[in-house]
Amino acid sequence: MNEILDAILASDTAPEEFAALRVPESYRAVTVRKDEAEMFAGLTTREKDPRKSLHVDEVPVPELGPGEALVAVMASSVNYNSVWTSIFEPLPTFGFLERYGKLSPLAKRHDLPYHIIGSDLAGVVLRTGPGVNSWKPGAEVVAHCLSVELESADGHNDTMLDPEQRIWGFETNFGGLAEIALVKSNQLMPKPTHLSWEEAAAPGLVNSTAYRQLVSRNGAGMKQGDNVLIWGASGGLGSYATQFALAGGANPVCVVSSPQKAEICRRMGAEAIIDRTAEDYKFWKDDGTQDPREWKRFGKKIRELTGGEDVDIVFEHPGRETFGASVYVTRKGGTIVTCASTSGYTHEYDNRYLWMSLKRILGSHFANYREAWEANRLIAKGKIHPTLSKTYRLEDTGQATYDVHHNLHQGKVGVLCLAPEEGMGVRDQAMREQHIDAINLFRDDLSERTDKRSRDVR
Numbered sequence: 001m002n003e004i005l006d007a008i009l010a011s012d013t014a015p016e017e018f019a020a021l022r023v024p025e026s027y028r029a030v031t032v033r034k035d036e037a038e039m040f041a042g043l044t045t046r047e048k049d050p051r052k053s054l055h056v057d058e059v060p061v062p063e064l065g066p067g068e069a070l071v072a073v074m075a076s077s078v079n080y081n082s083v084w085t086s087i088f089e090p091l092p093t094f095g096f097l098e099r100y101g102k103l104s105p106l107a108k109r110h111d112l113p114y115h116i117i118g119s120d121l122a123g124v125v126l127r128t129g130p131g132v133n134s135w136k137p138g139a140e141v142v143a144h145c146l147s148v149e150l151e152s153a154d155g156h157n158d159t160m161l162d163p164e165q166r167i168w169g170f171e172t173n174f175g176g177l178a179e180i181a182l183v184k185s186n187q188l189m190p191k192p193t194h195l196s197w198e199e200a201a202a203p204g205l206v207n208s209t210a211y212r213q214l215v216s217r218n219g220a221g222m223k224q225g226d227n228v229l230i231w232g233a234s235g236g237l238g239s240y241a242t243q244f245a246l247a248g249g250a251n252p253v254c255v256v257s258s259p260q261k262a263e264i265c266r267r268m269g270a271e272a273i274i275d276r277t278a279e280d281y282k283f284w285k286d287d288g289t290q291d292p293r294e295w296k297r298f299g300k301k302i303r304e305l306t307g308g309e310d311v312d313i314v315f316e317h318p319g320r321e322t323f324g325a326s327v328y329v330t331r332k333g334g335t336i337v338t339c340a341s342t343s344g345y346t347h348e349y350d351n352r353y354l355w356m357s358l359k360r361i362l363g364s365h366f367a368n369y370r371e372a373w374e375a376n377r378l379i380a381k382g383k384i385h386p387t388l389s390k391t392y393r394l395e396d397t398g399q400a401t402y403d404v405h406h407n408l409h410q411g412k413v414g415v416l417c418l419a420p421e422e423g424m425g426v427r428d429q430a431m432r433e434q435h436i437d438a439i440n441l442f443r444d445d446l447s448e449r450t451d452k453r454s455r456d457v458r
């Protein structure tokens with residue numbers, strides 16, 4: 001592994017030298033273990049502690065198949081699906097691996113008693129399998145997390161509709177929170193040259209998801225001037241949705257839960273911000289009854305901020321707790337676009353407000369190949385920026401995941417895999433300088449941001 005790291009850090013290693021490097025037999029990876037899937041039985045969701053279920057194990061390098069690549073992972077990031085996996089909710093992920101394993105002998109490799117998690121990476125291609133021509137050893141890449149087989153016509157227009165669609169590192173094995181990852185080569189995209197490894201690894205999953213959900217014609221198809229209500233506007237998904245709204249000429253109405261998060265939204269350029277903690281909305285009177293007066297109070301607040309207008313689009317993901325309010329506050333003919341249900345997946349809303357006002361609810365999930373590519377291109381062009389706030393070592397992924405589980409984080413949380421420290425891997429310093437303030441906007445404090453500007457990055 002040291003030889004691989006030296007070759008990457010040298011930054012002028014030729015592709016043929018990368019191809020000649022010996023791939024080790026094993027590597028360190030963050031795993032959950034099948035025999036621990038019941039370890040949190042009887043505990044509440046909040047009590048389930050990722051620090052107990054996530055391990056850093058030495059695992060064998062998987063056999064490389066046709067159309068695949070082995071990537072040396074410099075950095076990865078924590079996604080909320082890392083939280084779901086680590087608390088074995090809503091299902092232990094081993095069922096996904098077992099089902100995938102039935103597909104073919106190659107897919108059977110994924111069905112193991114341990115699951116290497118992680119759905120983002122930035123790193124360097126080490127080896128490619130038969131049939132891979134576009135990517136060579138030594139290429140600096142990021143990977144999106146769409147794994148598809150594409151043997152069925154169902155997915156030929158929109159690869160998210162493939163019946164064998166899976167999220168890499170969640171529904172497949174050999175994910176990105178590791179020193180080496182196995183991906184299909186179609187997941188690979190060029191690493192943005194102005195970003196460090198951990199910055200480049202941060203946007204992938206959430207940026208692509210927000211792009212489809214909000215911008216793409218497969219999602220809400222946001223247009224200039226739209227009012228867009230964004231829940232968790234400084235969180236993983238929301239921090240990209242807010243940027244897309246601002247960059248696309250829409251008006252984000254950002255919902256957050258603290259003055260610090262409100263300040264981050266302001267720094268991004270948003271003006272309409274609601275602190276849900278300060279406003280103390282109680283959309284539910286008890287576990288089974290919502291309070292429409294609270295929906296109305298929320299709607300009035302939105303109207304105050306928009307000059308009397310209702311929202312064209314609600315960017316939904318909290319789910320059960322907010323969904324009734326989201327349907328209520330959407331304007332006539334508007335769209336509630338949802339990709340998740342963090343607070344509970346059985347939603348309740350008053351359907352009269354949906355049909356009488358001709359609103360629509362739209363389901364959205366990750367992004368197809370093309371959308372993921374377009375979302376990464378926007379990062380590479382400096383139109384949309386990573387929202388990395390903090391970076392952990394691979395050994396501390398449990399703590400990093402705990403932070404996200406308990407909503408202690410801002411934006412995205414990064415993990416250094418092979419990268420020995422933050423700030424490495426920048427290839428276009430001039431472009432970085434142009435965007436440095438935006439890149440560091442989510443960093444914890446100003447002094448850290450100043451450090452990052454002046455550090456001599458490799």
Ligand SMILES: C/C=C/C(=O)SCCNC(=O)CCNC(=O)[C@H](O)C(C)(C)COP(=O)(O)OP(=O)(O)OC[C@H]1O[C@@H](n2cnc3c(N)ncnc32)[C@H](O)[C@@H]1OP(=O)(O)O
Pocket residue numbers: 080081084089090091145167205209339340366
């Ligand atoms: C990019 C990042 C994303 C995120 O972070 S998303 C958030 C994290 N993800 C989640 O929380 C989702 C986790 N996944 C799940 O909870 C489950 O994954 C699903 C609920 C989505 C699906 O569960 P399943 O048990 O796989 O569902 P079934 O499709 O109901 O399959 C069971 C059997 O039911 C059959 N079936 C499906 N639809 C029908 C139908 N309409 N009529 C009759 N049968 C049906 C199937 O074929 C299959 O059958 P057979 O067991 O024999 O294979």
Ligand SMILES: NC(=O)C1=CN([C@@H]2O[C@H](COP(=O)(O)OP(=O)(O)OC[C@H]3O[C@@H](n4cnc5c(N)ncnc54)[C@H](OP(=O)(O)O)[C@@H]3O)[C@@H](O)[C@H]2O)C=CC1
Pocket residue numbers: 079080081084205206209231232233234235236237238255256257258261276317318321322339340341342343364365366367404407411
């Ligand atoms: N289908 C898909 O493709 C994808 C789905 N997801 C899912 O989306 C969800 C969010 O992911 P992500 O943005 O990365 O997570 P984060 O935790 O980074 O951000 C979510 C934000 O939502 C807000 N929030 C959480 N709970 C509630 C609540 N009960 N009411 C109102 N706001 C709430 C919080 O912001 P604040 O406290 O400031 O209000 C929080 O910061 C997860 O369930 C994840 O699994 C994520 C990516 C892709």
